[in-house]
Amino acid sequence: FVMMSSSLWNWLFSSFSSMNPETATRDFISEFDMFYSSNHPRFIGGSYQAAVLDAHTNSKLLMVYLHSPFHQDTDRFCNDEFCSNSFTEYIDRNFLCWGSNIYNMEGYGLSVQLNVTSFPFIGIFQCTGNRSVRLLDRFEGYHTSEQIIDKLQHMVTIHTAMIREEQEIDLRRQEEIALRKKQDEEYLEAMELDRQAMLKQEEEMREKERLELERQQKEELDNAIELSKTLDYQANIQRKRENLPNEPTSSTDCATIRFQLPQNSVSSKISRKFHKQD
Numbered sequence: 001f002v003m004m005s006s007s008l009w010n011w012l013f014s015s016f017s018s019m020n021p022e023t024a025t026r027d028f029i030s031e032f033d034m035f036y037s038s039n040h041p042r043f044i045g046g047s048y049q050a051a052v053l054d055a056h057t058n059s060k061l062l063m064v065y066l067h068s069p070f071h072q073d074t075d076r077f078c079n080d081e082f083c084s085n086s087f088t089e090y091i092d093r094n095f096l097c098w099g100s101n102i103y104n105m106e107g108y109g110l111s112v113q114l115n116v117t118s119f120p121f122i123g124i125f126q127c128t129g130n131r132s133v134r135l136l137d138r139f140e141g142y143h144t145s146e147q148i149i150d151k152l153q154h155m156v157t158i159h160t161a162m163i164r165e166e167q168e169i170d171l172r173r174q175e176e177i178a179l180r181k182k183q184d185e186e187y188l189e190a191m192e193l194d195r196q197a198m199l200k201q202e203e204e205m206r207e208k209e210r211l212e213l214e215r216q217q218k219e220e221l222d223n224a225i226e227l228s229k230t231l232d233y234q235a236n237i238q239r240k241r242e243n244l245p246n247e248p249t250s251s252t253d254c255a256t257i258r259f260q261l262p263q264n265s266v267s268s269k270i271s272r273k274f275h276k277q278d
Contacts, residue, residue, distance in 0.1 A: 021047035024104040041091035051098035056127040065099040068119035073142040087145035
């Protein structure tokens with residue numbers, strides 16, 4: 001008894017001095033294996049918050065074991081119940097398990113928060129978020145592994161059905177999100193096609209307007225050139241007419257010359273008198 005008490009005191013002070021939650025948890029697991037057995041529910045080797053996150057991520061219930069090394073029922077519970085094959089197999093199959101000495105900071109904090117009055121203590125938590133938990137059940141004082149398992153079986157059944165329903169809801173939600181994403185992509189693709197078609201139509205319209213403008217400008221230029229030629233021709237004719245000497249009025253010493261002009265001329269036939277000296 002003296003040797004056991006000395007070992008327990010060493011366990012107490014070594015755990016209490018460990019301020020890092022991860023280190024404290026690893027020390028607790030190592031010391032538990034040394035004092036009792038390594039054949040026990042598999043403890044998560046991290047902090048309590050890490051265990052909550054793991055349980056939430058894996059959609060598992062979290063079993064929290066708070067260990068009081070000086071309680072009169074602790075050794076018997078750990079040796080006969082907690083480390084039994086049937087209890088270990090059942091918990092590992094259906095739960096994630098985290099444990100702590102109540103003389104560690106996290107263990108002590110949980111015992112106060114949960115208002116634990118008797119040991120051994122086991123709490124069953126549903127982890128609804130990274131830091132959000134809900135206490136579903138608790139075992140305070142000595143219970144046999146059969147008593148604990150019998151009470152947990154109904155809870156596991158309900159939790160399994162609830163997780164399955166949540167997974168189905170999440171699957172439908174993911175499918176709806178994927179469908180909306182696909183519809184949005186198709187809508188954006190259709191909008192892009194419409195935009196490209198509109199741009200092409202506008203480009204074709206601008207090209208048509210450009211060609212029409214070029215045609216009008218060319219037509220105006222051709223008309224202007226044709227008018228200029230006509231005006232030049234008429235001016236040239238007028239100048240030549242003005243340079244012609246006056247037509248003789250008498251027939252004496254004159255000669256009459258008849259000109260046959262093209263059919264499309266103003267006058268196809270022109271007759272004029274010329275002086276003999278012309």
